Amino acid sequence: MAQKVDFEKQIWPLVERSCVKCHKVPHEENGKTVKPKAALRLDGAWAIMAGSEDGAVLVKGKSAESSLFTRTALPKDDDEVMPPDGKADPLTPAEQELLKKWIDEGADFGGWVGNVVGKPKEVSNSGEKIPVSEIQELYKSLAEGLSPLKEEQWKAVTAAGGRVQTLSDTSPLLSADFRLVGKDADDADLATIAPIGANIADLNVSDTAVTDASMAVISKLERLVRLDLHGTQIGDAQLGALSGLKNLRYLNLYGTQVSDASLEKLKAMKSLTNLFLWESKVTEAGAKSLEKALPKARVSFK
């Protein structure tokens, strides 16, 4: 079987030789800051994926749509050929072919990362969007000024079958999860979280026996970001209590008793980014109207 082109071994040396002097991280030259041409950096995988001031230069799998390749394959007197005629060694036809093949094979950077100076936080080293980042930012701001708690402060929750964990080694925020006890967990068990409520960012009570009565406890969790109620008997009666949770992003109502009677209350939850409604009592038309009213949210209906 033919070997795939290896970016680091076969492509990077060409880019470094023929392109990078004009397309790299802003740097000082003779006391002046030199910026990359066309705002295009080719010195890091994320930067190649980010493209230029005009957008993408690389479309994985499509060399013909990738100016990163097409610009190198122009006649040498063309205004647009890269590198510009006489300014650096052009790619030989064999090298152009290799670059084309690498793109058509999917433009895999392998382990190569390159220069990450200037890389935005929202993209990974290989240029993929990090979708969790908005949530991570939110967790960070919610953690500010919040004191961490000690395990003994959630003894009662543990005794009631709930599992409490910190979101990370350094975060004072907590997740509380009653999923493992299932139907053995009821409203009284859930109420044990009240004393640590200010620190709870994630709550999972899916498939437990909690009822609408628990909304009184849940609605006080001011830092709640994710709430999973799926498979519970929660219905319309107290759902409106959640509208005070200004940080709530993820709400799972899959398999609950919630119906179109709650649409107006759900529409008021402008912070939501993910709302799950499969097998609830909400109708398809209801879900569609929610999608319109909550433009930031992905509404999963089936």
Ligand code: HEC
């Ligand atoms: C001597 C400097 C220089 C070198 C070397 C050079 N470029 Fe460029 N590059 C430019 C300039 C200037 C522009 C902006 C003007 C233009 O679009 O022609 C540009 C623009 C581009 C663009 C278009 C970006 C956009 O979307 O507008 C691509 C793609 C590109 N270069 C790729 C390369 C590649 C690949 C190499 C190496 C094979 C390379 N360049 C080598 C100076 C250089």
